[in-house]
Each structure stands twice: as C-alpha cells, then as structure tokens.
Amino acid sequence: MEFFVNSQKIDITLEDEKTIGDVLKAFETEFESNNATTTGIKLDGKVVGAEEFDEISKKELTDSTKLELSIILLSEIKGALAAESAACLSLSEKIKDISVAFQSGKDKEAAALIATLADLLDAMCTTIKQTAYFPNEFESEDGEAAKEFETFFSEITPILSDLQQAQESNDTVLMGDLAEYEISPRLAAISETLKKI
Secondary structure (H helix, E strand, O other): OEEEEOOEEEOOOOOOOOEHHHHHHHHHHHHHHOOEEEEEEEEOOEEOOHHHHHHHHOOEOOOOOEEEEEEEEHHHHHHHHHHHHHHHHHHHHHHHHHHHHHHOOOHHHHHHHHHHHHHHHHHHHHHHHHHHHOHHHHOOOOOHHHHHHHHHHHHHHHHHHHHHHHHHOOOHHHHHHHHHHHHHHHHHHHHHHHHHO
C-alpha cells in the first residue's frame, strides 16, 4: 500500500483500518486536529468524484492500493488572503499610473500591470472558493464579505471587458481612465474586505 499527501509519500501504520473509508476517516480526523482538510482524492491513479465516494469507501485495502490525498491548511488560506489584500492595495496605486506609462513609451510596463491584475483576480477567485472548506472560520454572521465579493466581481467583469477592448484598439486614454477611476478604487476597497475575512 502507498499513501501520498500533497504528492509526498508518507509512511503510516495501519491499526484496525480495513477499507479505504477507514483510512480516509483516520486521515480526516488527523487533518481536522491540524486545521487542514481534504480537497481531492485519487485512488490507484484515478480521481474520485463526490458521487463515487461512498462506493470507494467500501473497498478493501490491498497491497497494491495507492491512495493520494490533496489537502489544504487553514493557515495557507489565511496567508493567501493577507497576501492578496496587500497585492490589491499595492496594485490599486500602481495601476493609476498606467496612462503615464503609455505616454512615456513604457508599453511593456503597462501591459505587465494589466497581466498582474488578471493573475491577481484569478488567484483571489481560487482563494475565496477555498474558504468554503472552513465555513466556521470564514462565514461572517451576515455574509457581508460574500456580498462584497459578489458586487466586486459583478462590477469589475464588464470594466475588464472594456479594458480589453481599449487595449485591442490601442486606446491608451480610455485604458488610463478605466485603470485610475474604475479599477483602482475597487481594488483598494476589496483589499479591506480581504482583511476582514
């Protein structure tokens, strides 16, 4: 039998565990005590979907069983939220100068800022989804943060579409206006929301 956690092979001694379900239960108990949770399961190289979980849980352990678990730590999510909050604040300042960058011929720097924005928003989406693994830690009483994120993404999506069109038509004035007056204040505001959760 082989057991892996986040691609690291681990040695465990089985006690009374006879089935995959027994092992998963033991792991989950251990993870919970360390503020971690399982985010993915592979059995013998195949990804296990939620609908297959009950079925594979009954499977007997054999010498050839290979179980791979992906886990995430609460501390990792909190660290990502803090880093993304700081990145939003920093980018909210930098992006204001995008029109200056274009005017002074620093097109590459301006394009890099837009790419950074796209990467940051993508990372935020992933982290926000991950908070669902720890509902007791991240769900506020009134769900205010969730509403703020929903508003942020619903407002910024059409702005990003406008930014992309401005980029394609090389309208640097519009790009500068969108960056300074639409994107920058929203990044600063969402930075505060990330701090709160």
